[in-house]
Amino acid sequence: QVQLQESGPGLVKPSETLSLTCTVSGGSISGYYWCWMRQPPGKGLEWIGHIYYNGKTDYNPSLKSRVTIAVDTSKNQFSLKVRSVTAADTAVYYCARGNPDRIDALDVWGQGTMVTVSS
């Protein structure tokens, strides 16, 4: 059974870079999209972007200038970087698997990790 686990700092200073890693266990990275979402406290879900296992990326235009998603197939991991963060980037960040056999529905999710932007 595939499981995802986010890791990274829970506190980031304003103007710095938020960096998170998602480790995929119990299955292969091949053949799927690997996605990042976020959810500010008390609010809804926002799709940040995804990377296909071959490295092709797609980002939300609202964040595209500040975001990079990368994949490391040798480690079965993918990562998220958000540059120049502000308080508005405070949120629970989720990694998830997008399944092309299910029209890219997000069929496996990590538990989420809270990231606070504050000095």
Next chain:
Amino acid sequence: DIQMTQSPSSLSASVGDRVTITCRASQSIGTYLNWYQQQPRKAPKVLIYAASSLESGVPSRFSGSGSGTDFTLTISSLQSEDLATYYCQQTYRTPYTFGQGTKLEIK
């Protein structure tokens, strides 16, 4: 971006009730529509994909319908464990946008 609008934003229902949540897309998305359930303090999980396909392991009281711009999630007989916020998401075109959520409370 494709805008997804859910209604209602919140609702309260009793155990055993039939519950319906709707989702409208700002343009036609065929059946590229998924439904998620987010229970309190948990990650979302997919219930329905491609508008009407039930994800493996999801109880059969959940069903989805619709195509084009209008979609519906139905819970045929509400259970106490269905307390959650429900989101629709389109995967027709990136960015893959979500609806604002429908918070379901149990009376």
